[in-house]
Amino acid sequence: MALTAGGGESRGAEQDGGGGGVELSRSSGxxxxxxxxxxxxxxxxxxxxxxxxxxxxxxxxxxKHFAERHILPRLLGGAARAACPGAVLRFxxxxxxxxxxxxxxxxxxxSQSYVMxxxxxxxxxxxxxxxxxxxxxxxxGARLFIDCRRRGTGIGASAPPTRLLAPAVMPQVVTLMPQRxxxxxxxxxxxxxxxxxxxxLELIGAEPLSLDLQLALMRR
Amino acid sequence: MALTAGGGESRGAEQDGGGGGVELSRSSGxxxxxxxxxxxxxxxxxxxxxxxxxxxxxxxxxxKHFAERHILPRLLGGAARAACPGAVLRFxxxxxxxxxxxxxxxxxxxSQSYVMxxxxxxxxxxxxxxxxxxxxxxxxGARLFIDCRRRGTGIGASAPPTRLLAPAVMPQVVTLMPQRxxxxxxxxxxxxxxxxxxxxLELIGAEPLSLDLQLALMRR
DNA sequence: AAACTTACCTGGCCC
DNA sequence: CGGGCCAGGTAAGTT
Numbered sequence: 001m002a003l004t005a006g007g008g009e010s011r012g013a014e015q016d017g018g019g020g021g022v023e024l025s026r027s028s029g030x031x032x033x034x035x036x037x038x039x040x041x042x043x044x045x046x047x048x049x050x051x052x053x054x055x056x057x058x059x060x061x062x063x064k065h066f067a068e069r070h071i072l073p074r075l076l077g078g079a080a081r082a083a084c085p086g087a088v089l090r091f092x093x094x095x096x097x098x099x100x101x102x103x104x105x106x107x108x109x110x111s112q113s114y115v116m117x118x119x120x121x122x123x124x125x126x127x128x129x130x131x132x133x134x135x136x137x138x139x140x141g142a143r144l145f146i147d148c149r150r151r152g153t154g155i156g157a158s159a160p161p162t163r164l165l166a167p168a169v170m171p172q173v174v175t176l177m178p179q180r181x182x183x184x185x186x187x188x189x190x191x192x193x194x195x196x197x198x199x200x201l202e203l204i205g206a207e208p209l210s211l212d213l214q215l216a217l218m219r220r
Numbered sequence: 221m222a223l224t225a226g227g228g229e230s231r232g233a234e235q236d237g238g239g240g241g242v243e244l245s246r247s248s249g250x251x252x253x254x255x256x257x258x259x260x261x262x263x264x265x266x267x268x269x270x271x272x273x274x275x276x277x278x279x280x281x282x283x284k285h286f287a288e289r290h291i292l293p294r295l296l297g298g299a300a301r302a303a304c305p306g307a308v309l310r311f312x313x314x315x316x317x318x319x320x321x322x323x324x325x326x327x328x329x330x331s332q333s334y335v336m337x338x339x340x341x342x343x344x345x346x347x348x349x350x351x352x353x354x355x356x357x358x359x360x361g362a363r364l365f366i367d368c369r370r371r372g373t374g375i376g377a378s379a380p381p382t383r384l385l386a387p388a389v390m391p392q393v394v395t396l397m398p399q400r401x402x403x404x405x406x407x408x409x410x411x412x413x414x415x416x417x418x419x420x421l422e423l424i425g426a427e428p429l430s431l432d433l434q435l436a437l438m439r440r
Numbered sequence: 441a442a443a444c445t446t447a448c449c450t451g452g453c454c455c
Numbered sequence: 456c457g458g459g460c461c462a463g464g465t466a467a468g469t470t
Contacts, residue, residue: 330448
């Protein structure tokens with residue numbers, strides 16, 4: 001996969017803290033098989049978090065185009081939104097260490113928006129995420145990763161006001177739990193466009209691998 | 221049964237609006253057999269209701285110690301909490317008149333708490349229950365009763381701001397529906413302690429009769 | 441379609 | 456101070 005800037009300042013090209021295009025060239029020595037080490041980290045999306053995303057609401061609003069393009073088609077074989085009330089997404093920590101985060105993913109029909117709810121605030125606390133920082137979601141095949149970077153990090157930043165609290169390291173390859181992969185009824189074309197930071201981006205050659213989605217019927 | 225104050229101000233001894241220690245000395249003339257008339261009303265628990273308990277949430281949070289001590293051991297022979305998702309408790313109106321209230325009793329694992337849901341708001345409306353008022357649950361053998369009293373009623377109240385809307389009368393003894401009594405695998409000792417208003421109370425001689433519990437698997 | 445009802449989540453607080 | 460309890464929100468289904 002590659003990111004191709006389609007217009008405007010190519011701020012999207014700067015997503016390397018946990019973003020697109022980073023090759024897993026270093027082996028962390030545990031867990032990774034040969035194929036996974038060869039695969040690139042495919043960027044999915046970044047979001048500059050709002051005050052609400054890191055505040056008391058305990059939720060991250062997921063841009064609709066991302067949710068509908070990358071998440072929904074792989075949930076329950078693309079079944080109706082309402083049919084996945086308790087989807088839980090697991091993301092490995094982009095800094096490595098074997099840590100993982102589980103976020104509940106759902107749709108709030110009142111606001112017509114997709115959100116990550118349960119589990120999100122734990123990530124915000126742990127990474128000391130603040131408004132203006134950026135969260136970054138990517139994947140290697142079926143494994144999902146989440147990372148973040150401070151506001152101002154990247155090209156064009158005059159002076160990063162805060163630094164990353166931990167150096168970025170390659171993720172440890174650890175199997176965290178048995179994974180239920182959706183038998184992919186993938187039909188999306190391999191060239192896809194979306195907007196990021198007001199820039200039209202094109203995903204080239206994204207292969208139709210299933211995401212690391214785990215559905216738990218959490219109804220009690 | 222008797223209530224024995226174990227410490228502190230014995231505010232617990234004032235639960236007579238629908239509380240412990242009231243002898244059914246007057247026969248209401250219908251329904252009660254000799255044994256039931258002889259039995260005392262055994263107090264189970266009171267709760268000073270919160271704004272949420274009487275508000276739009278339509279649920280009463282049941283203190284865990286009460287639920288686990290008095291309700292759960294008699295549900296499904298003490299089976300797991302998760303196994304009784306739709307238990308319905310029937311309470312006769314403590315004021316008499318033959319009226320009864322049915323409340324759905326369930327456990328919300330998300331908040332780790334027991335609640336009465338369906339049916340509760342009808343009681344709140346009918347009795348004009350307000351925050352600060354007290355609901356009182358007691359039983360006579362297998363028959364459950366519910367009553368309430370206004371905030372400020374009881375010893376130490378300088379001036380009751382509101383009066384009871386109806387005078388307390390002895391309950392009519394009416395068989396309301398066929399009752400499924402759990403074949404009691406009762407093992408609890410006859411002297412039990414619990415805390416109420418910060419006061420340690422002791423239940424003496426509470427006999428191991430089954431409660432008027434009706435289980436309905438109401439999950440949709 | 442608005443009101444009601446259930447279900448679910450989370451922070452505050454207390455033990 | 457860590458975990459559990461619960462009060463009070465919010466979301467979504469139901470009627």
